Amino acid sequence: MQRWSAGRLAVGLLQSSRGRSMETWRLQCGPKSSSVEAMSLLCWTVTAQIETPALLAKAAGLTCSEPVNFQLAKESSRCAGELEMKKDGEWRNVIDNDFTLNLNAADVVCRHLDCGSAVSTERKEMESYTGMWRISSTCLQSKSAVRECILTNSYPSSSFLKIICSGSVRLVNGTSLCSGRLEVKSTQSTQSWSSVCEEDFDLQDAEVVCRELGCGAPSVLQGALYGDMEAPVWTKEFQCRGHESALLDCDSSDRNTCSSGKAAGLTCSEPDNFQLVRGSSRCAGELEMTKDGERRNVIDNDSAWNLKAADVVCRHLDCGSAVSTGRKEMEWHTRMWRISSTCLQSKSAVRECILSEYYRSNSILEIICSDSVRLVNGTSLCSGRLEVKPTQSTQTWSSVCEENFDLQDAEVVCRELGCGAPSVLQGALYGDMETPVWTKEFQCRGHESALLDCDSSDRNTCSSGKAAGLTCSEPDDVRLSGGASSCAGTPEMKQQGQWRPVVDWDSEWDQKLSSAVCKRLDCGSAVSINISNSSSETPVWGISGSCVQSDWMGRECLSVTSSKTSSRNLEVVCSDLLAQPNISFSTHIDGVSEATQQGLRVLMGSDFTISCSILPQYPGGSFQLIFNTPDPEQKNYTLPAVNHSAHFLFSAADPTHRGEYRCVYHLYVFSHNFSSESRPLHLTLAASVTHLVIRLVVLGLLVLVSAAALFGYVKASRGQTSRPEDKMELDHLGGAEDLLGEEAGGAQGPE
Structure with a gap:
């Protein structure tokens, strides 16, 4: 296949941008040109064709850098300052659209600018409103490319975003912004990031890096902890004293080899900027945070605060796990720091979930941790x-x-x-x-x-x-209320001593929530949900849909919100809707049915009834009697439920009636068929009194005949020596007594 020129490649891509499949792209593009001119032109084409950038890049086998339309301005360093963006040929300040900018979102901008990682972010106020470009911080937190999170129109605002990036150091491949493999680069933006040899980096150096990144003290320093060494490798050995504000401010000496071949891996602790105050211990009280040198109470941004979010704070404070959390109301509104509880529930580090601005509120968060x-x-x-x-x-x-x-x-x-x-x-x-x-x-x-x-x-x-x-076990704080069964009704949860309906503000979680409630109550699975709106608002508890799992719903998902009301009502029907039926047995003659270890015993030839009944949950339905007996011809019977019961009559009990019986209740309700099965009932048979008398008479006659025969035999044999076979015959005749005893035992039952 011939090599394409830069111009031919670009024209081919442009001409193919209308209605072509991915397979067509691969055939059209072919091998890419190795020239810088072609690469640049191709990337320009990808940027220009907004509808198909990912398709074009994948087709050509290239990764194009983001367009240079962001900068941090009005500071001494290019990696700190006000966030500005160039759009439609005009540079303007940037404001986040959803007021949820945190370190995770700011970090995407820092890495986009090749400025290390985010150290801090804040919202700065101006005296007047001005038009600003908008960006979605929620989009940024999903690690999308920055340009994909830019919104289409401007927005008048009196506040803008300020970001400080680490500039010359960063931690990569870690679990948070405070952990990872250490990389360093010089302050010249043209330099590349270099791995640091573990031999050239010690605990005092680590103290400087953790401070420079806005983290707490170093907790783990270990080679290859977050991946192998990657080229290029930093060629100097750091000699920090521990008090420096930046790693590149430390003394260093040349070192050309790394004998261990391991990259420095570092874990810094979270900064000590949270505390619980005005409680019974350091692990209970109001949540406070220090930010920008100022300590304030904390309020959650998204009204989704729950035990799962509070638990991250408890573990951050080394206070065990969250036992309870609530919202305390005050008489006045005051400035508070904001935190994203949704971010915390993703198990992020606490500092990464702090939002960039304060908020005026009259409620504060309280937490009680398990402590020990x-x-x-x-x-x-x-x-x-x-x-x-x-x-x-x-x-x-x-x-x-x-x-x-x-x-x-x-x-x-x-x-x-x-x-x-x-x-x-x-x-x-x-x-x-x-x-x-x-x-x-x-x-x-x-x-x-x-x-x-x-x-x-x-x-x-x-x-x-x-x-x-x-x-x-989970506490008994979930129920389905208002239905005829404990497995149908409106989901309710108990919090602060009050039962209220539980509502997920995002309706897409209704099915997931319903399934979790049914399983939590041991009611099977959700087979029906119904959403209705009432004319009046009722107090409700909120729940975090993202926290709920389809097979589990714990108390930690219940949102701790101020008093909220809703007219939206969710009704759930679970598969195990019906109670378990009862099964019982009775006879109809002058005999006694008795319980034995094998079950219930009925006398041969007598009439008996198997009764099925169920609690009066719903009208109607039918009972099916299923029994497993020795007779393969035996059939199952079905009767309608009358007053929530049915009675199956059997006459002249015989051996074919021995076996296991079960009642199955069937009901059609809520547009679904439901059924519920009883415990098994085991039935055995015993000989009747008449049958026993006849057998006893026969046995008596047999005994008399045997005795007469024995008398004649003995008389005829008098004076003769006994023979072995005579003794055997006597033993055989003596078996009649055993037979009589067995029949008698059958009539009396076990002792």
């Missing part, structure tokens, strides 16, 4: 591997040996965490033992309010080597 106990690696706040630490914050969390922890201890822990009763207690259920290990055996009585209030005794070994794994 927590469950880790579980599926919810009520499950996991148990860890304990003393109330002194300097102590570390310790695993608990399963041998040192029993059911009474578990009852205390579940209560302390705000969960229901313990349901599973098993060693190594949520991971292996991790050091350090708690050295005491708990001796709780079950009534204590906290695990550390229990008595304990020293125990230095853990012979099983297994960590205590605990699953607490």
Whole structure:
């Protein structure tokens, strides 16, 4: 295939931009030109054809850089200042459209500008309104390209965005902006980022980097922790003293080799800018934050604050897990810092979820953390591997040996965490033992309010080597209300002592929420949902749809909002709508039916009835009697439900009636067929009195005949020696007594 020139390639792409498939693109483009001219022209073409940029780039096998239409201005460094954008040939300040700009969104801009990572962001106020370009910070947080998040029209605003980037250092491939493989570049923008050899970087150097990035003190420094060394490699060894404000301000010496071949991997702790105040301990109270040197209360931005978001704060403060959270109302509005609870629920670092501006509010967030106990690696706040630490914050969390922890201890822990009763207690259920290990055996009585209030005794070994794994049940705070069954109605949750309907503000989660409620209540799956609007508003609790899973809905998803009302009503019907039917047995002759270990016994030849009944939930329906008997010809019977019951009459019981019986209730309601099955009833048979008398008479005659024969035989044989076969015959005749005894036993039943 011939090589295309730059001009031919561009013209071919432009001519193919109308209605062509991806396969056509591959055939049209062919091998790309290696010349800089062709590459530049192709990227210009990709930028110009807004409708098909991804298609064009993929077809040509290229990655084009973002257009240079952003800058940080009016500061001494190109990596700090007011965010400006050039659009329609005009540079203007930028404002975020959704008022949710945080470090995650700002970091996309910093990396776009090749300025490292975001250190801080804020919203600056002006004296007058002016037209600004708009950008979606929600879009930026999805790690999209910056140009894809630009909105089409301008917006008059009196505030604009200011961003400070790290400039010459960054951490890549980490779990947050405060962790990753260290890369450095000189202040000249034309330089590339270089990996740093672990041998050229020590703890004092790490202290400077963590401070430069706006993070807390270094917690982990380890080579290859976040990936292998990548070329190019920084050729100097840093010699920081620890007080410098930037890594490139430190002294350094030349070093041309990296003998270990490992890149420096660094994890900085989160900055210490949060605290809980005015509570009973440092792990309970109002949430406060220091930002821009000013300490204020915190309010959530998106009215989706719940236990899951609060739990991130508790763990950030090393205070265990969230037990409860609420919103406290004040008499006046005051300035507060804002935080995105939706961001926190994605398990992001706390500092990355802080928003760029303050907000006036009359409600503040309160949190109570567990402080000294927590469950880790579980599926919810009520499950996991148990860890304990003393109330002194300097102590570390310790695993608990399963041998040192029993059911009474578990009852205390579940209560302390705000969960229901313990349901599973098993060693190594949520991971292996991790050091350090708690050295005491708990001796709780079950009534204590906290695990550390229990008595304990020293125990230095853990012979099983297994960590205590605990699953607490969810508290009884969910129900379906207003229906004829506990498995149908309006979903309600209990919070702050009040039952209210639960509403997800985003209706796309209705099916997911309904399924989770049915499974939470052990009602099967959701088979029907109905949404209606009432003429009046009622108080409701909100729930985070993104937190709810289709097979689980924990208390941590319930949003802690101010008093809100809604006219929207969600009604759910679960598959296990019907109660379990009852099955019973009765006879109709002068005989006694008795319970045995094998089930109910009916006398041979008597009449009997199997009755099916169910709680009066819904009118109508039918009962089907299913029975498994030795007779393959036996059929199932169906009767309509009359007064919620049906009676199946059987006459002249015989051996074909032995077996297992079940009642199945069928009902058509809510445009669906439902059914519910009873427990099994086992029926056995016994001989009737008449039948027993006849058999006893026959046995009596047999005994008399045998006795007469025996008398004649003995008389004829008098004086003769007994033979072995005579003894055998006597034994055979003696079997009549055994037969008589068996019949008698059948009439009397077991002793």
